[in-house]
Amino acid sequence: MKSVAAGVAASHPATARAGLRVLRDGGTAADAAVAAALACCVAETIFTGLGGGGFATYFEAATGEVTCLDFFVAVPGIDGDREPGPMIKVDVFFGGLPQVYSIGGASVAVPGVPAGCGEVHRRWGRLPWADVVAPASELAKAGVPIPGAHARTLDSCAPALAWGEGAAVYTPGGRNLVDGELLFHPGLASALDALAVVGPSIFYTGDFAPILVETVRAAGGALGPRDLAGYRVLETHVDRAQLAGYEVRARHDLNRVVDTIGRLPADLSRPGRALGLADALSDRGRQKIGDTTNVSVVDSEGNACVITTTLGLGSGVWLPGLGINLNSMLGEGELITDDLAPGRRMSSNMCPLVVIDPDGRLAVAAGSAGASRIRTALIDTLLGVLVDGADMATAIGRPRFHLVDDTVHVEPGYPRDELAALAGAGYRIKQWPDLNHYFGGANAVGQAGAAGDPRRAGVGLLL
Numbered sequence: 001m002k003s004v005a006a007g008v009a010a011s012h013p014a015t016a017r018a019g020l021r022v023l024r025d026g027g028t029a030a031d032a033a034v035a036a037a038l039a040c041c042v043a044e045t046i047f048t049g050l051g052g053g054g055f056a057t058y059f060e061a062a063t064g065e066v067t068c069l070d071f072f073v074a075v076p077g078i079d080g081d082r083e084p085g086p087m088i089k090v091d092v093f094f095g096g097l098p099q100v101y102s103i104g105g106a107s108v109a110v111p112g113v114p115a116g117c118g119e120v121h122r123r124w125g126r127l128p129w130a131d132v133v134a135p136a137s138e139l140a141k142a143g144v145p146i147p148g149a150h151a152r153t154l155d156s157c158a159p160a161l162a163w164g165e166g167a168a169v170y171t172p173g174g175r176n177l178v179d180g181e182l183l184f185h186p187g188l189a190s191a192l193d194a195l196a197v198v199g200p201s202i203f204y205t206g207d208f209a210p211i212l213v214e215t216v217r218a219a220g221g222a223l224g225p226r227d228l229a230g231y232r233v234l235e236t237h238v239d240r241a242q243l244a245g246y247e248v249r250a251r252h253d254l255n256r257v258v259d260t261i262g263r264l265p266a267d268l269s270r271p272g273r274a275l276g277l278a279d280a281l282s283d284r285g286r287q288k289i290g291d292t293t294n295v296s297v298v299d300s301e302g303n304a305c306v307i308t309t310t311l312g313l314g315s316g317v318w319l320p321g322l323g324i325n326l327n328s329m330l331g332e333g334e335l336i337t338d339d340l341a342p343g344r345r346m347s348s349n350m351c352p353l354v355v356i357d358p359d360g361r362l363a364v365a366a367g368s369a370g371a372s373r374i375r376t377a378l379i380d381t382l383l384g385v386l387v388d389g390a391d392m393a394t395a396i397g398r399p400r401f402h403l404v405d406d407t408v409h410v411e412p413g414y415p416r417d418e419l420a421a422l423a424g425a426g427y428r429i430k431q432w433p434d435l436n437h438y439f440g441g442a443n444a445v446g447q448a449g450a451a452g453d454p455r456r457a458g459v460g461l462l463l
Helices: 013-024 029-043 113-124 129-142 148-161 166-170 188-198 208-218 225-230 259-260 273-282 370-389 394-395 417-423
Strands: 007-010 054-058 065-071 089-096 097-103 234-236 240-245 246-250 292-298 304-310 353-356 362-369 399-402 407-412 428-431 441-446 449-451 459-460
Touching: 007 013, 007 449, 013 029, 013 129, 013 292, 013 459, 029 054, 029 113, 029 188, 029 292, 029 304, 054 246, 054 353, 065 113, 065 370, 089 148, 113 129, 113 304, 129 188, 129 441, 148 166, 148 234, 166 273, 208 225, 234 259, 240 259, 240 370, 246 259, 259 273, 259 370, 273 304, 273 370, 273 399, 273 417, 292 449, 304 353, 304 362, 353 370, 353 441, 370 394, 370 399, 370 441, 394 441, 407 417, 417 428
Parallel strands: 407 428
Antiparallel strands: 007 292, 007 441, 007 459, 054 065, 054 304, 065 234, 089 097, 240 246, 246 353, 292 304, 292 362, 353 362, 362 441, 399 407, 441 449, 449 459
């Protein structure tokens, strides 16, 4: 079996370069993934930020052990002294259809990105924390050009992102940023410099904690000091499924990626697998946009670290003077479950994963953005690499389909014979005009190379 070259895959060239720089400086996969994830909080704030949450999956080459960490957002209200006010409804257009989201202070859940990055570094990092934060801080001082793919996402999400203080950032002069224009957050460099010196605790029990509480409460939220002080990164169960002789390992996500892989038909040859794949993906159609991003890293020792983070659409509540937009997870309808209570960790579709080959070595480290399309993007990528023998760039960049109820949403260029089989089985076919960020944003490093998703300006860089 072929070994995996050290490298980084991410949804922005600047993010990928941040991770690669840390690898070159002798950092582990964890060091580089944290550096890239923090760079996402500067370069990819349309998708994520320090005010969001996420998950990490780490593969240790020496032992074969896989660990999944949950640093997703938690429900606020432990303090019990504040009832949340009403949320602000915004219409976001996606695929030509309006979708209602809720933002504002009452949509803000307890953020986990700073704590999660800190815990990944504490467990598996080698470089000093300040060195890992440095690339993101440097990006924040100068600003980062926005790629065209991100600008198209902004066009869809501007009603939420450009709310309040976000207007000056994302719609300067009253129009959305376009390809190549500078995305800059005043104050964010200072926040990252402080994070580098003090560590993640600055957000939970340090100087930023009272600012966070006062800002959210002034905007109608219920977040309190006990919510922040009590937040912890959790280690979660690792699910397993077999795919073409390989083993896929990941957390148990809301969309059940690993379970779905386990339901795939035994015969995965094309064109016959289309119906079996559609059956495995059959779901009762969650269809939210989801502002999410991902970084996948492998180091020269064969360790892998995949981190997926999100801001939701962003609450439009910004920490004053710090350039940080807070998450809107309590306004994401598909994440609201009956068992939510103060302190409870919210559910998520995010599923950073690793694939182990028959010899016990790493074959793929991958993750994706895209809310309910995360599962589609990851499974199609794995089928491309592990079953179809495609290189990573081809597997990620080729057309996908995504199933919602009885409708197959499909990108142009998908094999016609497979679509005909789906139509013959009773599925409605909705053709999209081009490759679109709706269909997710997979980034992966593996035996088939490194690649980012062109739908989100992704790149793969090898050491």
